[in-house]
Amino acid sequence: MDVLNAVFRWLHILAGVLWIGMLYFFNWVNGPFAATLDGDAKKKVVPELMPRALFWFRWGAAWTWITGFVLLTIVFYHGGLMFDGGAGWTTAAVVMVVLTFAATFLYDFLHRSFGKDPKVFGTIAFVGTAIMLVLMVKVGGFSYRAFNIHLGAMFGSMMAFNVWYRIWPAQQKIIAAIKQGSAPDGALVALAGSRSKHNTYMSLPLFWAMINQHTVVFSGGNFGIPSEYSFVVLLAVILVGWHVIFQCYRKSTKVKGF
Secondary structure: OHHHHHHHHHHHHHHHHHHHHHHHHHHHHHHHHHOOOOHHHHHHHHHHHHHHHHHHHHHHHHHHHHHHHHHHHHHHHOOOOOOOOOOOOOHHHHHHHHHHHHHHHHHHHHHHHHOOOHHHHHHHHHHHHHHHHHHHHHOOOOOHHHHHHHHHHHHHHHHHHHHHHHHHHHHHHHHHHHHOOOOOOHHHHHHHHHHHHHHHHHHHHHHHHHOHHHHHHHOOOOOOOOHHHOHHHHHHHHHHHHHHHHHHHHHHOOOOOO
């Protein structure tokens, strides 16, 4: 198990760097750059650049999710880190694990229903995340490390879903339209853009979840944080992470070519 732990961590980091690196490239480099291109330039550049970039992007996402799930199984489900004080698995805990991954489909439904206003949807997403964390702790009995990593698993699953089932299908049609010299479907452009932006905002809280064992200083007993409310720290991390990403978007519009 120790060998598998090391190997899959290595592969997980490789796939994750590939995936998120491409995600940041699309949002903070390629997006502002593409806005400077005229129709003829887009017709030449987009069909050559985007399929190459999206290949690494989508397979990086797939292998990040696969290796992450293997690590979750090795370290938490097999490694005994799910619960504190020797507590074991209960029906409620199993249900919460299932909900962690099933939440992807609720997220997709909510965005399709309430996603026109980013601020409204952002509020809904934050409240929904807070509810999930409370349920993980109060119903599922998850330990500090367990609810952190399962928040990461939830975000990571949503992000991988977006890549394969929303961004990639939309981009295939967008690229084909640009190659033919016609305007892409505005709804597809909006869908791919919004889901890519969602992934960018989820990425920084996901990193916090991934460094898991290095954040236990916030698990309770320090800085006046009671252990039973340590999930509030994670909610604060999400807000701080979202603000950092917002500032990166602002900066990306100010960086210019020579």
